[in-house]
Amino acid sequence: MKSKNNYNSKKNKDHCSSSKEIRSYEKNNSSKSQNNDEVGNRKNNINRNKQYSTNENNIKDNLDNGKIYFEHIDERAEEIKNDNKAEINNDNEEEINNDNEAENNNSQNNASVPNRDELFSQLGTLNLSIDTLYIIILATLLNLYYLYSLRAGVSDQLFNTNESEKFINTKNFPRITNAMFLYATGIFLDINYRGLEEAKRASKETNDKRAVVRAWKSFLSSLLVFIATTISRDNLEV
Structure with a gap:
């Protein structure tokens, strides 16, 4: 009976030690998984921050490009407006010159034609x-x-x-x-x-x-x- 108790006690000790090892292993694994999760989360956060900064830069670049584009459109519109004004002024000057020439020709014709x-x-x-x-x-x-x-x-x-x-x-x-x-x-x-x-x-x-x-x-x-x-x-x- 004594040997049998010793065997059981030894068995119980082995079982306890094994359970302790299992627990420590699980604990280590859980800590490692937590660490891995934290590293993954940090990486994801870093990637998100990079993506956010990239998107923000892209948005800023797009806004700057849009601003430049609209400024270019405004400058082109102003140039077209000035060109139209110049053409209108030239047309008006040509019409005035033509009218003056016509008046001069009419006056010369009237002067050359006796009554x-x-x-x-x-x-x-x-x-x-x-x-x-x-x-x-x-x-x-x-x-x-x-x-x-x-x-x-x-x-x-x-x-x-x-x-x-x-x-x-x-x-x-x-x-x-x-x-x-x-x-x-x-x-x-x-x-x-x-x-x-x-x-x-x-x-x-x-x-x-x-x-x-x-x-x-x-x-x-x-x-x-x-x-x-x-x-x-x-x-x-x-």
């Missing part, structure tokens, strides 16, 4: 010039007839002919033709004088000095012819 009274005045001047030329042509023909009669008288004296009898009396022809020439040169002098006055008035608006110079030349030439005709009025010789 009805001026046309009647020009028509009267032209008719007077034509009538004066007829007078000059008639005076020239009378002078020619007068010369033919003189030649016939000289031929009669040389060749004892009677050709001078075919002509009328041309004794007063030189006086008549001189008066006609004097009248014609006076008419042209008056026409050129009025042309000079009109050229002076027109030059004040158009600043065309060449027209004034031409009018002066015409007036001076007609004046000299009139003076020469007046001087030779009493000269009845050919």
Whole structure:
């Protein structure tokens, strides 16, 4: 009986020691698992913090990019607005220039196109010039007839002919033709004088000095012819 009790007590001791070992092992395992869980949680927290910081940086970058993008859009919109304003100003300037050119062209056309009274005045001047030329042509023909009669008288004296009898009396022809020439040169002098006055008035608006110079030349030439005709009025010789 004593041996059997010893065996049981030994068995109980072994069982207790084994249970203690099991408990210590479980305790170690539980502590290790707790440590592993804590390490895992720390890693997860670190990863979460990294991910959060990464997301925060991404969000910040996106916001900055969006801000830059919107700033770029605003700058582009401002540039487009300025370009549109410049185009509108250019269009307005072109329209103003076109209107000014049209007004200038209309004023020039109106200035170049005479009115009805001026046309009647020009028509009267032209008719007077034509009538004066007829007078000059008639005076020239009378002078020619007068010369033919003189030649016939000289031929009669040389060749004892009677050709001078075919002509009328041309004794007063030189006086008549001189008066006609004097009248014609006076008419042209008056026409050129009025042309000079009109050229002076027109030059004040158009600043065309060449027209004034031409009018002066015409007036001076007609004046000299009139003076020469007046001087030779009493000269009845050919």
